[in-house]
Amino acid sequence: MAARMALIAGLLLLLRLVPPSSSSSDVVLELQGNVYPTGHFFITMNIGDPAKPYYLDIDTGSILTWLQCDAPCQHCNKVPHPLYKPTKSKLVKCKEQRCADLQSDVGKPKRCGPQSQCDYAIHYVDGSSVGVLIVDRFSLRGNGTNPTDIAFGCGYDQGEENYNVATPVDGMVGLGRGRVTLLTQLKSQGVISKHVVGHCLSSKGGGFLFFGDAMVPTSGITWFPMNRGHKHYSPGAGTLHLDSNSQPINTAPMEVIFDSGATYTYFAPQPYQATLSVVKSTLSSECKFLNEVTDKDRALNVCWQGKDKIRSVDEVKKCFRSLSLIFSHGDNKAILEIPPEHYLIISQEGHVCLGILDGSKEHPSLGKRNLIGGITMLDKMVIYDNERALLGWVDYPCDRMPSSESMITSRL
Template sequence: MAAAAARWAPVVGLLGLLLLPFAPAPAGAATPARSPPSSASSAVFLLSGDVYPTGHYYVTMNIGDPAKPYFLDVDTGSDLTWLQCDAPCQSCNKVPHPLYRPTKNKLVPCANSICTALHSGSSPNKKCTTQQQCDYQIKYTDKASSLGVLVMDSFSLPLRNKSNVRPSLSFGCGYDQQVGKNGAAPATTDGLLGLGRGSVSLLSQLKQQGITKNVLGHCLSTSGGGFLFFGDDMVPTSRVTWVSMVRSTSGNYYSPGSATLYFDRRSLSTKPMEVVFDSGSTYTYFSAQPYQATISAIKGSLSKSLKQVSDPSLPLCWKGQKAFKSVSDVKKDFKSLQFIFGKNAVMDIPPENYLIITKNGNVCLGILDGSAAKLSFSIIGDITMQDQMVIYDNEKAQLGWIRGSCSRSPKSIMSSFP
């Protein structure tokens, strides 16, 4: 996926362009083996990656039997998990691991309920080209796409109670990816981990099988890495700022509703804007009016020692009297932003949550103009979610966040949260 783009607004549809060269799946082959309910334990994973220069955070998932590792881009802004796949592959990127190779008994048939759920979003009148398989196409607003079929295979999930479960979960076997320039760019991940609110997402499937609660959280470190968890037993019991989840007007996304924007504790006098949390977006996006107001406020508060400069990394950058090595070198020159949700729920956005230092030693604004990407709402992306635990609680329909360092092991990180 494009490093600076919001990987967003999936459009799912049946194309039926290619029938995979598989024999029909045996009857019942794609029915998940129901795992015994666990004692509400969380599955925990270490993350790799960063906002800059990698452009995303990813998790290692062990899939198949025998299990093989794959790097998956963590995306709460879409539902479908998919792997680049040798089925055979029509168009695939150079990926870190050998392409996933499904066997003929892994195909999800058209009649499966998860296939119905996948197609019901935007293609309610379409039918499968064959009853033996479930075709999909998913498109993102950065022009990336994945075309393939649904398969079902084992995922190895390490639980906090020291056990390891291996549920069979449905995901996309993508044999035609358009990522980067004509799909030719090397990819740092093998696919995408869809953790959205829909029934197709891995989180919803784990809930249906009684493995974990429908709750997830992530802690993204400014120095790279962090951790991800499924389930509710790692959620802090106090000091979390909670906001009710609302139905987004733009799709089935994680949204706390509208927020008022402040700069240095002063209102920017913009209209409240709809906000969505999306770990699949590297940067934060503001809709047109708040974006322009933010740019004006930042520029008006800067010292004369900073000069605007062109940098290929991002649209708005400044240089200092000498090259910057980290945001701490320059954060004193920038003020904090604040989102106010509802009556008193505050998300503080200090300079380190909206600035990056490029390889050229410049400081750049990691808030982009959402109207350029044709977004009618604002996105809180990875840069703004760094060094705070963000919790997506589908059980109680609420979103939460609590600030703390994410640069250590999950166990030591948890000790810093109440």
């Protein structure tokens, strides 16, 4: 009887964590890019009237969608398209509610200056963006959908540290948790009915991004509650393991953030050193042909070389063990499997490199935060259900664009 009651309780918990299916439409956008060497996954968005194409990096760790713009631009990167040119008629006024929402999202008090425009300044772990909030048309092509007016950032200063640097994107689409995110605006305008976003990053390059819940599979997903007290997408603290049945690699649980805008996965110093130690010590005895490289491959600090140039992770993944993050919340438990192909990179020099980095050294502002980046999300559909405060993930063939009559699909 006790076993039966436990089984029923477990089923009830599972039902509570699985969001019901919905008849709402999804907006599905094709992704370009890769983890290496591009370092970005991005969508093409047509913005303005007449519409012009721009590449936007997808970032679940950021709130505001913004474009580099000619306002004029003080410190801008070298981007693929001509800079967006704003007009005064499109400026959001400082006294508008959208400006107050933006200031609330970025944690800054609203102060209206003499120009009465809505200014913002956002700082990232690898840079910053200063600009003004504007409104213009976003065209979500497919099924005859009309363009929709979206508030976004006109970024005219990206900081001196990024000045004149070539980048494959024109700006960023902020997919985080906030009041002025693209997702929030699409829901408020009825384009989607559920506050849900998901992405599928392919190890072959590309993939897809979706808004709404029509794409969410009805089974097979690992669901776990979001940490409600965290402003980012976080399942809270988890323990890091070699495989999923071993003792934890790190002694203390580590709180992690799911951040699609991070190319690599970044650990705080203690879990990073523990991970590096166990990866090195458990290299298969069959792989003595791998020797650690003493010189660095760009940002990749730990690499191994073989007798010949390594062309694919498939050639060496047998040499490495899988990692896993295990999360627990009450009676609920979830495992995020991290096989070698989701933490290793083949560099342009033909070396196999560790794609888990020490965040405190690469980006000192990260401090002790742990980011699950794009490399660890490869070949998984990752779902951020803001309606029910749930994170979900499931293995998925991300190189295949989904097709459904209920979706607004764009292949711009």
